[in-house]
Structures are given as C-alpha cells and as structure tokens.
Amino acid sequence: MTTTLATYRTPRLGPLGTAAATVIVAAVVLAAIGPALTSADPNASDFAHAYGAPEPGHALGYDGQGRDLLARLLTGARTSLLGPLWVVALSMAVGTVVAIAAAWLGGWLDSVVSAVLEVMFAFPGVLLAMLVAAVFGPGLTSAVLALAVAYVPYIARLVRSAALAERRKPYVQALEVQGAGAVAICVRHLVPNLMPLITAQATLFFGYAMVDLAIVSFFGLGVQPPDADWGVMVASGQSGVLQGYPAESLLAGGSIVLLVVAFNVLGERLSDGRRAPRPGWFPRRGGVS
Amino acid sequence: MTGVLDLNGLTVRLPGPDRPVLDDVSLSIAEGEALGLVGESGSGKSMTVRAIVRLLPAGAQVEGVVRVGGVEVGSLRGAALRELRAVVPVVFQDPRAHINPVRTIGDFLTEGLRTHRRLSRRSAEDRAVRLLDEVGVADGQRRLRQYPHELSGGLLQRVMIAAALLAEPRLLLADEPTTALDVTTQAEVMAAVDELRRERGLAMLFITHDLELAAAVCDRTAVMYAGRVMEVRASASLHEHPLHPYTAALAAARPSLERRADRLATIPGRPLSAFEAPDGCAFADRCAHIRERCREERPALRPLGDGQVACVRAEGLQVVFRD
Numbered sequence: 001m002t003t004t005l006a007t008y009r010t011p012r013l014g015p016l017g018t019a020a021a022t023v024i025v026a027a028v029v030l031a032a033i034g035p036a037l038t039s040a041d042p043n044a045s046d047f048a049h050a051y052g053a054p055e056p057g058h059a060l061g062y063d064g065q066g067r068d069l070l071a072r073l074l075t076g077a078r079t080s081l082l083g084p085l086w087v088v089a090l091s092m093a094v095g096t097v098v099a100i101a102a103a104w105l106g107g108w109l110d111s112v113v114s115a116v117l118e119v120m121f122a123f124p125g126v127l128l129a130m131l132v133a134a135v136f137g138p139g140l141t142s143a144v145l146a147l148a149v150a151y152v153p154y155i156a157r158l159v160r161s162a163a164l165a166e167r168r169k170p171y172v173q174a175l176e177v178q179g180a181g182a183v184a185i186c187v188r189h190l191v192p193n194l195m196p197l198i199t200a201q202a203t204l205f206f207g208y209a210m211v212d213l214a215i216v217s218f219f220g221l222g223v224q225p226p227d228a229d230w231g232v233m234v235a236s237g238q239s240g241v242l243q244g245y246p247a248e249s250l251l252a253g254g255s256i257v258l259l260v261v262a263f264n265v266l267g268e269r270l271s272d273g274r275r276a277p278r279p280g281w282f283p284r285r286g287g288v289s
Numbered sequence: 290m291t292g293v294l295d296l297n298g299l300t301v302r303l304p305g306p307d308r309p310v311l312d313d314v315s316l317s318i319a320e321g322e323a324l325g326l327v328g329e330s331g332s333g334k335s336m337t338v339r340a341i342v343r344l345l346p347a348g349a350q351v352e353g354v355v356r357v358g359g360v361e362v363g364s365l366r367g368a369a370l371r372e373l374r375a376v377v378p379v380v381f382q383d384p385r386a387h388i389n390p391v392r393t394i395g396d397f398l399t400e401g402l403r404t405h406r407r408l409s410r411r412s413a414e415d416r417a418v419r420l421l422d423e424v425g426v427a428d429g430q431r432r433l434r435q436y437p438h439e440l441s442g443g444l445l446q447r448v449m450i451a452a453a454l455l456a457e458p459r460l461l462l463a464d465e466p467t468t469a470l471d472v473t474t475q476a477e478v479m480a481a482v483d484e485l486r487r488e489r490g491l492a493m494l495f496i497t498h499d500l501e502l503a504a505a506v507c508d509r510t511a512v513m514y515a516g517r518v519m520e521v522r523a524s525a526s527l528h529e530h531p532l533h534p535y536t537a538a539l540a541a542a543r544p545s546l547e548r549r550a551d552r553l554a555t556i557p558g559r560p561l562s563a564f565e566a567p568d569g570c571a572f573a574d575r576c577a578h579i580r581e582r583c584r585e586e587r588p589a590l591r592p593l594g595d596g597q598v599a600c601v602r603a604e605g606l607q608v609v610f611r612d
Contacts, residue, residue: 106347174387177342178401178452179375181368188400189389 017269023262027255031081034074042071043226051245063233063248064240073251076228080256083144083223084209088202090148095155096198100186102156103163113160117153125150126212133221140229143222147212155201162197166190197271204267207260214256230256291359293460293492294318294341298353301340308564310336312516312571313353315590318460321490325503325524327539328513329560334496336516338462341494342374358459375405378453382465384445388437395433398452405456420451425481443474450482454489461486461493468497479506500539504528509596512536515571516563522596532598532607535572570600578606 013021035042040058045065052062060069102113129146136142166172167190175185216222217231225232230252237248294317301311311333318324326334339345341355343362355362357377365373381387388397398421399413408416418429424447426432437445446466453461466482467475483506486493497503503510504524511521512535520533531537541554558575567573569584576583582601590599600606 170381170383170386171389173344174379174381175389177344177374177379179371179373179405179456180401181371184404189392193389193391 013266013269016265020262020265020269023258024266027077027259027262028081030074031077034077035071037074038068038071040068040071042067042075042228044068051240051243051247060251061247063237064245069248069251072228072233073230073255076230076233076252077255079140079223079227080210080214080230080259083140083213083229084206086144087147087151087209087213088206090144091151091205092155092198092202094148095152096159096191096194098152099156099159100163100190103160103167104182104186104190110160113156117156120150120153123150126215129212129216130219130221133216138221138224140217140223143213143216147209147216151205151209155198155205158201159194159198162194163190166193200267200271202267203263203270207263207267210256210260210263291356292317292319292322293358294494295356295359296337296341296353297356299337299340299355300352301336301345302350302352303346304348304350310516310563311340312563312566314513314516314518315353316511316518316521318492318494320459321492322509323486323493323495323507325507325510326494326496326513327498327500327503327510329498331560331562332513333516333563334498334513335464337513338379338464338494338496341462342377342379343370375401375456376458377460377462378456378458379462379464380446380449380453380466383469384442384449385437385469387449388445390437392436393433394435394437394440394448397437398433398448398455401452402455416455417451420454421448423485424448424451424454425477426451441474442470443478446470446474446478447481450478450485454485459492461491462496463493464496465498466495467502482506500528500543512539515561515566517566517571518590518597518599519572520596520598520600521590522594522598526595530607532593532596532603533572533600534576534578534602534606537606538575538577578602 030037038057038059045067046062047066049058049062049066050064052058052066054061058068058070060073063069063072098113102110125147128150129143132142132146133139172185172189175189213222214229214231214234217229218235220232220235223229223232225236233252234249234256237246237250237252240246241249296314296316299311299314300309302309314333314337316324316326316337326337328334336345340351341357341362343365345351351363357373360373362373395414395417398417399408399410402408402413402416403410406413414433417433421429421432426444426447432440432444432448440448446469450466463482467478470478479502482493485491493507495503495507500510504527507524509521510524510527512519512527512533514535520527520531520536522532527536528540531540535556538554538556542556544550544553556575561571561574563571567584569582569586570576570588573579573583580602586601588599588601590597593603
C-alpha cells in the first residue's frame with residue numbers, strides 16, 4: 001500500500017540540506033587530517049606572541065597564551081566531534097534497546113520503563129553532567145556518560161512509540177505466525193525498519209549534544225585544559241574579548257554554531273517532520289512532557 | 290478421531306464486557322482434506338484462524354481445545370509455539386501488508402530456511418527458486434533480488450504461497466488469499482493453490498466469503514454465522530441442497546448466469562456479531578422459517594445426512610429448499 005511505502009521513502013535533502021551535509025563532511029575531514037595541515041603544536045605556548053595577529057605559518061594568529069589558533073581549532077574539532085558522537089551512540093544504543101523491549105513485551109515492563117523515562121525527563125542533561133563532574137571529578141568521559149544517560153529518555157520515547165506502531169503492522173504478525181522468534185524479528189526487521197527514524201534523530205541530537213558538551217566544557221567541567229576543545233576555547237577566549245582580541249572565542253563559538261546549525265538542518269531534512277522535543281537545558285517549548 | 294486440525298468447542302472472548310467472537314466452534318480437517326469456511330464479515334472466520342495460530346488480541350480468553358496434528362495448541366509456549374507456527378503457515382488476504390516492504394523477496398523467502406533449518410544462503414535460494422517456479426513465478430533468480438513493491442499483487446500472493454510451502458507443512462491456513470486480487474488473477478492463484486495442494490496431499494482451511502469458490506476448491510464447506518458454525522457438509526451437496534435456512538438464503542442471494550432476475554433475493558436484517566446474538570438460534574431474527582422453539586433453545590450442531598447442521602427444523606425444511 002502506498003501509505004506503507006511512503007514511510008520508507010528516501011528523504012530529499014534539498015540545497016540547504018546538501019549544504020549542511022557538506023559542512024559536516026568538511027568538518028569531519030578537517031578534524032581527521034587537520035593537525036597535518038599545520039606544523040604548529042596546539043599546546044606550545046609562546047607568550048611573546050600572545051594575541052598575535054595572523055602571520056605566515058600561523059594563519060589565524062595566536063591566543064592569549066601565544067598558542068597557534070588554527071592548530072587548536074583543528075585539534076579541538078576532534079574532541080568537539082568525538083564527544084557528541086559518543087553521547088549519541090551510547091544514548092541511541094541504550095534507548096533503542098530499552099524502547100524496543102518495552103514496546104515488544106508491553107505489560108508491566110512497558111509501564112515501568114515509561115515511568116522511569118518520565119522521571120529521567122525531569123533532569124536536564126547539562127545539570128546531570130555537572131552533578132556527575134562534581135561527584136566523580138571533571139573530565140570528558142564523565143560529561144559524555146552523564147549526557148548519554150540524560151538523552152536516553154528522548155530517543156527511547158520516540159523509538160517506543162514508533163516500534164509500537166510497527167509491531168502492530170501485519171507483516172510483523174505474519175513473521176510471528178511463521179514462527180520467527182521475538183529477538184529475530186526485532187533485530188532483523190523492527191530495528192532496520194526504524195533505522196531511518198533513529199538516524200535522523202541521532203543527527204539532530206548530535207547538534208544538541210555538541211552544544212551541551214560545549215556548555216559543560218565552558219564551565220570547566222568537561223574537557224580539561226590544556227587539551228583543545230571548542231567549548232574550552234570559548235571560555236579561555238573570554239579574557240581576550242575584554243581586551244579587544246575576540247578571535248579565539250569567535251572562531252570556536254562560530255565553529256560550534258556552524259556545525260550545530262548544520263546538524264540541525266540535516267537532521268530535520270532526514271527526520272521528515274518526525275522529531276522528538278529537544279533534550280536539555282531549559283523546559284521545552286510546548287510544556288511538560 | 291485425530292485429524293490434521295481439530296477444533297472442539299472453541300470459544301473466544303475479547304476483553305470487555307462479555308464479548309464472544311467465537312461461540313462453541315467445532316471443526317475438524319482430515320489429512321489432505323480442504324475445508325472451506327464461509328460467512329459474512331464479522332462471522333468469526335479470521336478469528337478462527339487467529340485462534341489456531343494463537344495470534345489473538347491481547348487479553349483474549351480462549352475456551353475449548355485446538356489440536357494441530359494431535360498436539361494441543363493452547364498450552365504451547367515459547368520455542369514450542371514457534372515450532373508449531375513454522376509448520377502451520379498462514380496465507381493472508383493482503384500480501385502487500387504482510388511482507389516487510391524494505392527487504393527483498395529473497396530475504397523474505399530464505400530467512401526461515403536459514404534460521405530454522407540452518408541452510409546455507411545458496412541452498413536456501415535454490416529451494417526458493419524451485420518453489421517459486423512451482424507456484425508459477427518464472428525467473429525466480431531475478432525475483433529474489435526484487436522488492437515487494439516491484440511485484441504485482443498476484444505475483445506477491447504467489448510468493449506468499451511459496452513461503453508458506455517452504456516449511457513443508459501438513460496444513461495450510463488460507464485467510465481469503467484471493468480477495469485482494471482481481472478476478473482473473475484470483476482464478477490463476479486459486480488454480481495454483483489447488484494443484485499444489487493436491488500434489489502434496491496438503492490439508493487446508495480455506496476462508497472465503499465466496500460460496501462458489503469454496504465449493505470449487507474444497508472437499509467440505511463450513512458456514513459460519515455470528516461466531517457459530519451453522520452447517521458443515523460436502524461442498525457439492527451444501528451448494529445444491531443446503532439444509533440450514535441461512536445457507537439456503539445465502540445460496541438464493543447469489544446472482545446466477547442461468548437465471549434472469551430484476552432484483553436479487555436478500556436476507557432481511559443485517560449480519561450480527563457474535564456478541565449481539567440472541568440466546569436461541571443466532572439466525573432466528575432473520576430466518577424466514579422461524580418457530581417459537583428457535584428463540585428458546587440454542588440448536589446444537591448435529592449430524593444430518595452427509596454433514597452436520599445447527600437447525601432444529603432442518604429435516605422439515607429439506608423439502609422446502611428442494612423446490
């Protein structure tokens with residue numbers, strides 16, 4: 001039936017979506033090969049060049065401690081992209097498994113899972129990350145784990161509702177009647193068919209996770225100096241902004257904004273209108289969940 | 290008597306205030322026999338199939354006994370239930386809805402063989418192609434690479450039938466397999482099913498609302514009304530000499546090529562669901578031959594002639610319907 005097939009049609013990216021995808025691919029390539037593009041050491045400070053203007057070999061100039069900005073921006077791209085990747089990968093994996101189990105088994109398990117998810121919705125991810133940092137000490141790992149936990153309910157609720165709808169479809173029942181086991185049906189049919197939704201959601205959440213991780217790092221609870229990270233750079237550039245050297249904060253902040261917008265646009269294009277509320281910091285528009 | 294399928298007093302209630310959808314259904318199918326199950330929408334035909342493979346809505350209460358090949362189905366759990374389902378395939382009405390639209394035909398046909406029987410991809414595909422050929426799908430290798438939306442409804446239903454036969458079943462449950470197809474395709478698909486069934490000595494429960502089709506492909510036909518079995522007998526004699534007033538009314542309501550008629554005969558009233566059925570005979574309110582007794586006691590399905598009928602006046606009416 002056409003209605004069934006429409007759910008599976010390939011989304012069109014359009015010019016904006018293509019631009020967003022290009023930005024993301026470029027950022028990933030730059031993060032991968034970046035440090036090879038410049039000979040400067042991102043962590044070598046030379047106070048003689050503090051806030052130094054761009055010059056040959058140092059295309060973007062220096063930060064307040066005389067470190068090469070381009071090298072730090074490129075190295076920072078790695079942590080700034082890998083952090084959200086882990087957050088998204090972990091929360092998607094856990095959220096999907098939990099959601100599918102709840103949707104498939106139903107009954108009391110579904111009720112318990114839904115209740116737990118509702119409780120988890122009450123915790124903003126960034127606050128949880130800060131709490132974890134306060135208890136276990138600051139660092140990228142604890143920030144990533146805390147955010148991953150905080151993101152689980154958002155993906156789980158979405159996947160659960162989609163899986164419930166999918167589970168009632170005749171083809172799933174037909175598989176049951178053929179004697180296929182629950183795990184086989186879930187792994188081979190349910191999850192692959194939900195993948196478009198999950199992927200689109202993961203793309204959107206990647207952007208959110210990037211902002212949240214930057215916030216945590218900005219407060220000094222995520223990536224620790226001297227390691228380069230865009231959130232850390234926005235924070236360490238603050239004093240420069242006051243002294244009339246906004247380059248560090250602007251470059252790092254601009255990179256974050258550019259990528260988050262790119263992920264958002266791409267995620268929207270992929271999700272085709274089906275999206276979960278934004279996880280995170282302030283109560284979401286549309287009120288309580 | 291232990292047939293391929295035995296239903297004994299099968300009663301199914303859906304959750305809610307006393308809503309039976311099947312009411313004391315007893316049927317049996319012998320080895321290699323085809324039993325047609327006809328009735329109006331909502332008469333419980335599909336529910337019967339669903340009860341056999343235990344695919345009822347959550348919370349449904351089942352009474353009575355379902356035996357497949359002598360094994361009681363009601364008590365099966367987990368792996369044993371999956372085992373049963375694997376050898377009692379169901380062919381559904383709308384093939385398009387009952388196949389995963391994002392997997393190829395090859396994936397669909399070989400999945401069971403590769404997981405249940407642990408066949409290699411190669412030999413599973415070989416078997417699939419052979420079966421596709423048997424059900425009249427040529428060019429099987431190419432079909433295996435195609436997706437469901439690339440096949441027509443008739444082809445897809447043949448694929449479903451091939452999938453059903455892959456498990457080498459003794460019993461096939463067919464739930465209006467040709468209703469969604471156009472008439473010429475319908476005939477072709479039915480011919481294929483009929484031939485395969487006879488070749489393999491396969492028993493079949495064939496659900497349809499087409500009396501003629503049931504008569505053409507089934508050895509016996511059972512007529513259901515409001516979740517109850519009204520009459521069971523050899524297809525030919527059911528068709529020619531119906532014993533139950535409902536069957537007779539159904540037969541009279543059919544248009545015929547031989548006879549001219551300005552208006553078709555109809556059955557007054559509307560079809561009842563099982564939970565609306567009165568205490569006595571479920572058909573009482575619409576029956577032209579009703580007596581006081583019909584409202585008071587529920588007629589049991591009892592042997593008469595070459596079959597069984599659930600009507601207290603069957604003997605007396607026999608003469609009336611002959612005319």
